[in-house]
Amino acid sequence: MLPINEIHTMDCLQGLTKMSADSVQCTVTSPPYWRQRDYNHKGQLGQEPTPEGYINNLLAITAQIHRVLRPDGLFWLNLGDGFYHSSGSRSKRAGATIAQDLLGTAYQPKELIGLPWQVALAIRSQGWMLRQEIIWHKPNGMPESVKDRCTRNHEYIFMFSKQPDYYYDPAAIGQPLSEATLKDKRLCNPCVAGPIRPQRGYPGAAQQGSRLLRPNGTLSTDPADPATASRQPAAQSQAWANRRSVWTIAPKGFKGAHYATFPTSIPELCIRCSTRPGDLVLDPFMGAGTTALASSYTGRSYIGFEINPTYVKLAKNRLLRELGLFCGQPG
Known part of the structure; x- marks a missing residue:
């Protein structure tokens, strides 16, 4: 078992295989979205030529999350959608791709991919129970220069369990x-x-x-x-x-922020209702350390992985700045 209250600089799939089965009470994560940003790291998730390649790589990770999660634990997944382009990406380096959704229907240029739901249904096929979808409403979402559709200001948060009965305290986030x-x-x-x-x-x-x-x-x-x-x-x-299933939470950055940071209140809500003090929380895509910070705020332990050493340094500095001498300790 890897040390807890630590952000490990490694690929999450490699790190998850080093963890013991049934060792985590809650997983909260927001993986890199497909073709949204290039983190300039070989083997990174999110730069696959097609959505199907992205989904398959993500499924390898969620299979390991299923293994390390306790039977009464919960898995929370935040994921945004995107529109298909003939190149398969906004990146000019990407060659033309022909992609299909899980039903075998070809995507058309400008078409909404529906990736969050495709991912959720694919994860369900692994034996997970898809218990709920949360709408994250972003009142100050990024503007979009579009004139043929509405500007998007929401993302999805999916809640998965391993079995019908699990630990959940609704009063904790009432x-x-x-x-x-x-x-x-x-x-x-x-x-x-x-x-x-x-x-x-x-x-x-x-x-x-x-x-x-x-x-x-x-x-x-x-x-x-x-x-x-x-x-x-x-x-x-x-x-x-x-608590209702639409969470209105404004994205909030911080000095030196990694540009895909989600607000601390999202993992904090997930952690409060699905863990007890002292429980272990996992984030396989730790990024700027938001889940680690939320875990510490609520008196839980954490473990996380981040493939980019620059972000690991940023996250550790953030934890030290926010928690001081209590950095690396729950509570």
Whole structure:
């Protein structure tokens, strides 16, 4: 087993084979998107001539993630889409390609590839359970100079499990109830002595309840916003609604950022609801260290891989700057 609380400079497929089976509680990652950016590293994911080549290479990685994930663990995958070009890429170095989707239909120039869903369905064929798709709504998304379609400002986050029952705590990422709901005495009784759980369902079960009501107390801030979150357990809050499947989170960069950084609040939400303090979190495409930072914020351990040594250095400096003496330690 490789050392934990460490970002290892190596190809993730090589690193995953060195990990023990059933050793990770949660995986959160955002792999390089197909033909979006060239990270100037031989063997990198994302520069395959066709979407199918990209999917096949990604499947080799998700098979290893399945092996190292605990039976009650969850795998969160963030992936964006793109449009097909006759060259197969925006890159001028790429030769002309003829590509087909998983159904054998040829792509047309300017056509939306539908890559996130193709990847999700291909991963499901490995034995994963596709439990949910989250829409990441980016209110300050990058503008696009297009006049024949709408500007995109969303991406997908898929949640996979290995089995029907898994660890999931909805209260950990609950949202404050509306004022109207709080005033409804049928739902919020100030004399409640303990948590009220829905009559139907349990964490990870079908038809899960829509809300958890907590003992009387003060409402804490929304855990989706790390700038205002108290980082206290959700059980200390008064009443929470189950988080909805559209997450409105603005992308946020930082000084010296690797240009495909996703906001810390995304992995933090995933980690909070699918792990316990001290659990191990994996990110096979660590990039700028966002998942490592979110793991440390929430008192979890982490392990990650990054093929580009420049990004490993950037991530380690970021962790040192944010966590100081606690860099490399959970909590």
